[in-house]
Amino acid sequence: MKIVACIKQTFDTEAKIVIGGDGQISDEGVNLIVNPYDEFAVEEAIRTKEKDGGEVVVVTVGGDKAQEALRYCLAMGADRAVLINDPALVGADSGAVSVALAKLLSEKEAGFDIIFAGKEAVDYGAAQVPSRLAEKLDLAQANVVTAFELSDGKATATREIDGGSETLELALPALISAQKGLNEVRYPSLPGIMKAKRKPLEVLALADLGLSADDVASKIELVSAELPPARKAGQRLTGEVDEVVAKLVQLLQEEAKVI
Amino acid sequence: MSIVVCAEQRDGSLRKITFEALSEGKRLAEASGETLKALLIGSGIAGLADELKKYGVDEVAVVDNEALAAYAADSYAAVLGAYIAQENPALVLFGHSAVGKELAPRTAAKVDCGLVSDCIAISFADGDYLFSHPVYAGKAIGKYKVAGPVRMATLRPNVFAVAESEGAGAVVDFAPEITASKVTITGAEMASGDRPELTEADIICSGGRGLGGPEGFALIEGLADALGAAVGSSRAAVDAGWREHAAQVGQTGKVVSPNLYVASGISGAIQHLAGMGSSKYIVGINKDGEANIFNVADYGVEGDLNKVIPALIEKLKELQ
Ligand SMILES: Cc1cc2nc3c(=O)[nH]c(=O)nc-3n(C[C@H](O)[C@H](O)[C@H](O)COP(=O)(O)OP(=O)(O)OC[C@H]3O[C@@H](n4cnc5c(N)ncnc54)[C@H](O)[C@@H]3O)c2cc1C
Ligand SMILES: Nc1ncnc2c1ncn2[C@@H]1O[C@H](COP(=O)(O)O)[C@@H](O)[C@H]1O
Numbered sequence A: 001m002k003i004v005a006c007i008k009q010t011f012d013t014e015a016k017i018v019i020g021g022d023g024q025i026s027d028e029g030v031n032l033i034v035n036p037y038d039e040f041a042v043e044e045a046i047r048t049k050e051k052d053g054g055e056v057v058v059v060t061v062g063g064d065k066a067q068e069a070l071r072y073c074l075a076m077g078a079d080r081a082v083l084i085n086d087p088a089l090v091g092a093d094s095g096a097v098s099v100a101l102a103k104l105l106s107e108k109e110a111g112f113d114i115i116f117a118g119k120e121a122v123d124y125g126a127a128q129v130p131s132r133l134a135e136k137l138d139l140a141q142a143n144v145v146t147a148f149e150l151s152d153g154k155a156t157a158t159r160e161i162d163g164g165s166e167t168l169e170l171a172l173p174a175l176i177s178a179q180k181g182l183n184e185v186r187y188p189s190l191p192g193i194m195k196a197k198r199k200p201l202e203v204l205a206l207a208d209l210g211l212s213a214d215d216v217a218s219k220i221e222l223v224s225a226e227l228p229p230a231r232k233a234g235q236r237l238t239g240e241v242d243e244v245v246a247k248l249v250q251l252l253q254e255e256a257k258v259i
Numbered sequence B: 001m002s003i004v005v006c007a008e009q010r011d012g013s014l015r016k017i018t019f020e021a022l023s024e025g026k027r028l029a030e031a032s033g034e035t036l037k038a039l040l041i042g043s044g045i046a047g048l049a050d051e052l053k054k055y056g057v058d059e060v061a062v063v064d065n066e067a068l069a070a071y072a073a074d075s076y077a078a079v080l081g082a083y084i085a086q087e088n089p090a091l092v093l094f095g096h097s098a099v100g101k102e103l104a105p106r107t108a109a110k111v112d113c114g115l116v117s118d119c120i121a122i123s124f125a126d127g128d129y130l131f132s133h134p135v136y137a138g139k140a141i142g143k144y145k146v147a148g149p150v151r152m153a154t155l156r157p158n159v160f161a162v163a164e165s166e167g168a169g170a171v172v173d174f175a176p177e178i179t180a181s182k183v184t185i186t187g188a189e190m191a192s193g194d195r196p197e198l199t200e201a202d203i204i205c206s207g208g209r210g211l212g213g214p215e216g217f218a219l220i221e222g223l224a225d226a227l228g229a230a231v232g233s234s235r236a237a238v239d240a241g242w243r244e245h246a247a248q249v250g251q252t253g254k255v256v257s258p259n260l261y262v263a264s265g266i267s268g269a270i271q272h273l274a275g276m277g278s279s280k281y282i283v284g285i286n287k288d289g290e291a292n293i294f295n296v297a298d299y300g301v302e303g304d305l306n307k308v309i310p311a312l313i314e315k316l317k318e319l320q
Helices: A036-052 A066-075 A094-106 A127-137 A189-194 A240-256 B016-032 B048-054 B074-086 B098-111 B215-226 B237-239 B270-276 B305-319
Strands: A002-006 A009-011 A033-036 A053-063 A080-084 A113-117 A140-151 A154-161 A164-171 A174-178 A202-203 A219-226 A235-239 B001-004 B035-042 B057-066 B092-096 B114-119 B121-125 B127-133 B140-146 B151-153 B172-173 B183-190 B203-207 B230-233 B260-264 B283-285 B297-302
Touching: A002 A036, A002 A127, A002 B203, A002 B230, A002 B305, A009 A066, A033 A036, A033 A066, A036 A053, A036 A066, A036 A113, A036 A174, A053 A066, A053 A094, A066 A080, A066 A189, A066 A202, A066 B237, A080 A113, A080 B215, A094 A127, A094 B098, A094 B114, A127 A174, A127 A219, A127 B098, A127 B172, A127 B237, A140 B074, A140 B098, A140 B172, A154 A174, A219 B114, A235 A240, A240 B297, A240 B305, B001 B016, B001 B098, B016 B035, B016 B092, B016 B121, B016 B151, B016 B237, B035 B048, B035 B074, B048 B057, B048 B172, B048 B283, B074 B098, B092 B098, B092 B237, B098 B114, B098 B151, B114 B127, B140 B151, B215 B230, B215 B260, B215 B305, B230 B237, B260 B270, B260 B305, B283 B305
Parallel strands: A002 A053, A002 A113, A053 A080, A080 A202, A113 A174, A140 A174, A235 B297, B001 B035, B001 B092, B035 B057, B057 B172, B092 B151, B114 B151, B203 B230, B203 B260, B260 B283, B283 B297
Antiparallel strands: A009 A033, A140 A154, A154 A164, A164 B183, A219 B140, B121 B127, B127 B140
């Protein structure tokens, strides 16, 4: 089995967002992590390998720092990593990222049985790359998956839908995007971290994939970013429970008009 | 050219987000001079076209085919791809629902166009559309332009106002070649009860670690019953196993924007605020006067939720 996990390096969810002088979001001093949903993807990839054998390849489109994120996944137990790093991909939109990934996975890294991804990246919350990739590679897909099983070459996935869940059967190769609940993510062990340093991490430029900058031109442009209007602390209600509750209900009815 | 709304129906009923998308589509069509069209896909759904006509559509294209009875991203994207190739719309709108989140990007890849997900506002000025999309879980708002000819957006539920209007309201059949899905749905489990869906609800009552245990959610349920609300949860309560993950609100849960959000026993961590910070009104019930939730709550009730919530339920019942 060849199992692929797509990961993205993102800001720590604690990160405070600062808009730089250029009107864009600044990454100065921000702690970077593996996108939380991608940890579930990597974990599921490793578990699938532990059960059915094969190798786990983690792939990402990113800059130099993304090597750290890949090493983390190798320390968790992935076998090797591929980083697509090219100046033309700085600030790439979801479409461009999926063009690069699709090219990698249909040529240089062809022959995979299953791709795991996260359901969305917590930075831009686009939730686009997995579905775009599934389309480009003509794969069956299940998004927002909370349970996964593989047997007799068939994948079974439970996915969240609005107001419930659905169980799907997918023929391989397939793409699964992970939701929290899919598994419990392991922490890298010390021997795992040591081993990860010697595991292969290949860095590819667009030219290595046979792509040009034009092939990955972004179609969406972030014109500007701004901070949302700050919420102000409102009224504080203290005192006897009955009075507080009466006041609250009155405010909700008369001032907010929401009940 | 046109603005196309991809209508979403499940088991023969249209979703509320579809009316929101049509209303916004109409507003944009008036600004940009485009016609408004809706695409309705499914099996035995032609009758729903009448309902769509109430929102000012000039044309409803109906794809009614047994093979499309169950939604699947690949087969539906193929239909959309064929429609977009024929129609060449300037803008295609979807709901940012479970279906839209998957179908929009799959279709965008098929027709090779740009897509802005989870929009909270769209404007048209100087011949171009500008899309507002919260990034970093609402810690910032990004404004995007999309290079045409075709642009796509998914709209956050519960943000765009629904407004009925007049339109030509023609209904046409669209019968592209249907491709079978590579996915088979073998089962579905819908949450029981008649509570509204979290992302669509007008009122949400959420509970956190301060509930003290799973039984604490009985209080939240009682309050939700009295308010006709959906029930949400902080991550701490989900991690403790008191509530399922589908109820989690926040950066790694659902993003919601109800008219009223009542947070009980929730401290107001940055990741939780990311999911509910755009609610119109926020009520915080917390015994710790220093809790961060009070920095965002319109009405902050400082007190023990075990006393406040039962009294609140009583008071609300008196009013009914
Ligand atoms: C990567 C990442 C992603 C995350 N994503 C999310 C997310 O999506 N959603 C989310 O919610 N969190 C998320 N978190 C977790 C977040 O940081 C907080 O840990 C979590 O929100 C805390 O939940 P809580 O408010 O229920 O618990 P606590 O912070 O423990 O707060 C409990 C509150 O209850 C109050 N209380 C206790 N007893 C009573 C009583 N009797 N009456 C009234 N008040 C009482 C206390 O004063 C306290 O303020 C994430 C964290 C990380 C690292
Ligand atoms: N630059 C990237 N490189 C590799 N995978 C990515 C990248 N961006 C997004 N993904 C994958 O797609 C998922 C959804 O991301 P997004 O579409 O950006 O919200 C992520 O959880 C990753 O699994």
